Amino acid sequence: MNTRTKERRAGSYGVIEETIITAIRKTVTAAGCTAVLLATAAACGTVQNLTAGQKVDHAVDRLGEQKSLAFQLDLDADADAINALAGEAGPDEALPPEAAKFFSGLRVDVSVKSKKPLADSGEKDIIGTSMKITGSDGVLVEYRVVGDFTYYRADMKAVGAAMGVPMPSADDLPAGEKEMRKVLEGDWVKVDTKKLEKAQKAQKAAGGASKGDGADDIDAKTQKKILDAVSRVIAHEVTFRTKNGADGVEHVVATGNFRDLLTGVFDKLRPLQDELPEGAELPSAKDLKDAPNKKVAVDFTLKNGDLRQIRVDLSVLADGPKKAKLPLVLKFSRAGDISAPSGATEMPVDKVPGGGALGGAFLGGGEF
Numbered sequence: 273m274n275t276r277t278k279e280r281r282a283g284s285y286g287v288i289e290e291t292i293i294t295a296i297r298k299t300v301t302a303a304g305c306t307a308v309l310l311a312t313a314a315a316c317g318t319v320q321n322l323t324a325g326q327k328v329d330h331a332v333d334r335l336g337e338q339k340s341l342a343f344q345l346d347l348d349a350d351a352d353a354i355n356a357l358a359g360e361a362g363p364d365e366a367l368p369p370e371a372a373k374f375f376s377g378l379r380v381d382v383s384v385k386s387k388k389p390l391a392d393s394g395e396k397d398i399i400g401t402s403m404k405i406t407g408s409d410g411v412l413v414e415y416r417v418v419g420d421f422t423y424y425r426a427d428m429k430a431v432g433a434a435m436g437v438p439m440p441s442a443d444d445l446p447a448g449e450k451e452m453r454k455v456l457e458g459d460w461v462k463v464d465t466k467k468l469e470k471a472q473k474a475q476k477a478a479g480g481a482s483k484g485d486g487a488d489d490i491d492a493k494t495q496k497k498i499l500d501a502v503s504r505v506i507a508h509e510v511t512f513r514t515k516n517g518a519d520g521v522e523h524v525v526a527t528g529n530f531r532d533l534l535t536g537v538f539d540k541l542r543p544l545q546d547e548l549p550e551g552a553e554l555p556s557a558k559d560l561k562d563a564p565n566k567k568v569a570v571d572f573t574l575k576n577g578d579l580r581q582i583r584v585d586l587s588v589l590a591d592g593p594k595k596a597k598l599p600l601v602l603k604f605s606r607a608g609d610i611s612a613p614s615g616a617t618e619m620p621v622d623k624v625p626g627g628g629a630l631g632g633a634f635l636g637g638g639e640f
Contacts, residue, residue, distance in 0.1 A: 275422040295296040324524050328572050331579035335604065336391030342383040342607040345600070348583075353377040353596035363449040366524035377408030383607035400610035407431075418612040425613075428456050452623075460616035467621045494547045501540035509533050527570075530589060564589040580602055 432439030442453040510528040575583035
């Protein structure tokens with residue numbers, strides 16, 4: 273195998289991993305924001321919705337009172353259902369068979385433990401965080417932030433098989449990248465988190481970082497403006513109702529028109545555009561006209577007042593007649609083990625690709 277072929281195959285590792293990490297982070301963030309925003313808006317609801325909305329609001333507050341929290345995100349649908357719904361968008365949008373199977377078995381687990389209640393915790397209070405992406409055949413990607421180190425492993429062979437893309441082996445790595453051998457072999461590696469952060473900041477400074485570089489965080493004042501603006505829209509557009517279950521289980525269903533919600537939210541956010549990170553472009557009114565003009569229901573499952581699950585059927589947003597359900601489910605529980613894995617090989621900071629997927633994974637703990 274010539275050098276160019278090896279480099280191309282090794283490069284495919286970074287592309288696939290970066291795609292997965294980016295997609296997962298956006299999905300997790302969107303799901304988490306949905307829960308928080310709807311709960312925040314609940315207390316602002318109309319009189320007839322106030323009681324049901326407050327139940328969600330209080331349940332979310334109780335999550336923040338815990339020192340240990342885990343949530344699991346997955347699609348509660350098989351490959352046939354995913355293919356059926358993808359096919360409704362037209363032949364150009366059809367998914368490859370391996371992709372539908374991959375998404376049907378995909379699950380994301382995020383855990384965090386702290387010395388203090390999570391709502392009152394700062395960076396120094398966090399004992400450990402972890403994120404694990406699991407497929408139908410086992411763990412695909414996992415990282416943990418414990419103590420001074422961030423630990424990482426990936427089953428790149430399984431990722432390649434799931435996505436239908438051949439992945440490089442350790443022997444395919446170009447000269448000078450042999451430190452990546454452990455990653456491609458699926459072993460745990462670790463890096464000093466503070467040293468990596470320092471090195472990446474220095475790299476950005478040396479390269480003439482632009483205004484948007486490293487400016488992804490939104491300050492507390494702007495966050496409050498965003499929550500207030502979105503809460504007013506949701507309080508006006510969303511209705512809450514309660515369904516009782518057995519054994520202390522209760523369902524609070526929040527319903528609203530998807531297009532009206534998006535239009536209202538972005539109309540309220542436009543005056544804040546200059547306060548958002550550079551590159552966070554908001555869709556125009558013309559763009560939003562193509563959003564589905566359909567009602568979406570978000571089901572909050574509570575047990576004895578605790579929030580256990582959030583469920584939304586994404587199939588209602590598909591074009592054409594509804595053929596199959598596509599529930600996106602977010603489950604809450606106590607965090608399990610977040611200890612440092614034994615036998616991890618330390619990777620020198622200068623060997624971590626700072627601008628690539630692996631560097632992003634090592635520093636990803638702060639993005640959840």
